[in-house]
Amino acid sequence: MRVGFVGVGRIGAAHAQVVRDHPAVTAVRVADADPVRAGKVADELGVEAVATPADAFVDVDAVVIAAATSAHAELMIAAADAGVPAFCEKPVAADVAGTRAVLAAVEAAGNATQIGFQRRFDAGYAAARRAVRDGSLGEVRRLHLITADAEPPHPSYVPTSGGIFRDCHIHDFDILRWVTGREVATVYATGANRGAEVFATSGDVDESAAVLTLDDGTLATLQGSRYNGAGYDVRMEVAGTAGTYVVGLDDHAALTSAEAGVTFPEGTPFREFWSRFRAAYEAEIAAFVDVARGERESPCTVADALESFFVAEAATLSRREGRVVTIAEVKA
Numbered sequence: 001m002r003v004g005f006v007g008v009g010r011i012g013a014a015h016a017q018v019v020r021d022h023p024a025v026t027a028v029r030v031a032d033a034d035p036v037r038a039g040k041v042a043d044e045l046g047v048e049a050v051a052t053p054a055d056a057f058v059d060v061d062a063v064v065i066a067a068a069t070s071a072h073a074e075l076m077i078a079a080a081d082a083g084v085p086a087f088c089e090k091p092v093a094a095d096v097a098g099t100r101a102v103l104a105a106v107e108a109a110g111n112a113t114q115i116g117f118q119r120r121f122d123a124g125y126a127a128a129r130r131a132v133r134d135g136s137l138g139e140v141r142r143l144h145l146i147t148a149d150a151e152p153p154h155p156s157y158v159p160t161s162g163g164i165f166r167d168c169h170i171h172d173f174d175i176l177r178w179v180t181g182r183e184v185a186t187v188y189a190t191g192a193n194r195g196a197e198v199f200a201t202s203g204d205v206d207e208s209a210a211v212l213t214l215d216d217g218t219l220a221t222l223q224g225s226r227y228n229g230a231g232y233d234v235r236m237e238v239a240g241t242a243g244t245y246v247v248g249l250d251d252h253a254a255l256t257s258a259e260a261g262v263t264f265p266e267g268t269p270f271r272e273f274w275s276r277f278r279a280a281y282e283a284e285i286a287a288f289v290d291v292a293r294g295e296r297e298s299p300c301t302v303a304d305a306l307e308s309f310f311v312a313e314a315a316t317l318s319r320r321e322g323r324v325v326t327i328a329e330v331k332a
Contacts, residue, residue, distance in 0.1 A: 138242030231269025
């Protein structure tokens with residue numbers, strides 16, 4: 001299997017190594033907006049570098065898109081036009097209109113696509129989903145989600161990121177839908193600027209919080225930060241009438257107990273996303289290889305990504321206007 005690869009920044013280079021190491025992959029062709037970077041990564045991985053992103057679509061069986069968010073929609077539509085199965089990092093596009101355009105293109109082409117929401121492949125989230133679906137937790141009454149980075153992204157990334165709800169918390173919105181099987185109905189979101197000035201000047205926040213109401217009345221709360229000094233902290237608590245599951249509560253949790261005699265957790269906290277989710281990233285690429293070969297249905301479609309983007313848009317609008325926003329309003 002020959003795979004084209006577009007975008008070899010931090011996460012792209014890591015993805016490219018996973019693709020290269022897959023036993024079914026015989027060749028990888030990498031491209032980047034920065035040809036020098038593409039050449040450097042290609043040399044490090046022992047794969048082929050091509051001159052332009054368009055070249056990565058030539059003579060390949062599938063393409064992986066890990067370029068800047070602003071390029072995702074164009075590249076996804078190019079893959080659909082070429083009839084090449086495509087994996088794309090989130091988000092699909094920078095806005096709702098762009099995401100809808102991609103969805104229309106891939107549906108018209110009948111193109112196999114998978115979007116990079118890797119938490120769906122994490123063992124803890126999968127266990128929580130099973131517990132919700134098989135009734136182990138009873139009736140789900142409330143959920144809490146946390147996504148907190150140990151250090152903020154590079155300042156150059158912030159102005160084009162789309163903001164913390166679209167860039168970061170969209171993972172929380174996707175996994176909330178996936179675990180519960182419910183849709184978000186309303187969002188009330190807020191945020192604060194406590195860190196670098198670039199967040200405020202970009203219309204973004206570096207501390208975030210939200211209350212979400214699901215379509216069955218279940219309440220979910222959300223917290224986020226770009227400055228979590230204790231480490232990279234991604235958790236989800238699912239509480240029901242018969243039990244509570246917590247994802248991400250292990251010896252690497254970025255927590256310290258205030259209770260006397262409690263030493264848990266005793267491990268070293270993760271500092272970044274790849275260490276925390278490496279196994280999940282590898283599993284999602286393995287799934288995409290199966291999708292591209294026609295051996296399974298996509299585990300995360302563009303339509304799924306659009307639903308999560310609606311929630312991210314609602315949260316962004318809620319924070320800016322200081323009010324509850326319905327998902328129906330955003331869809332309209």
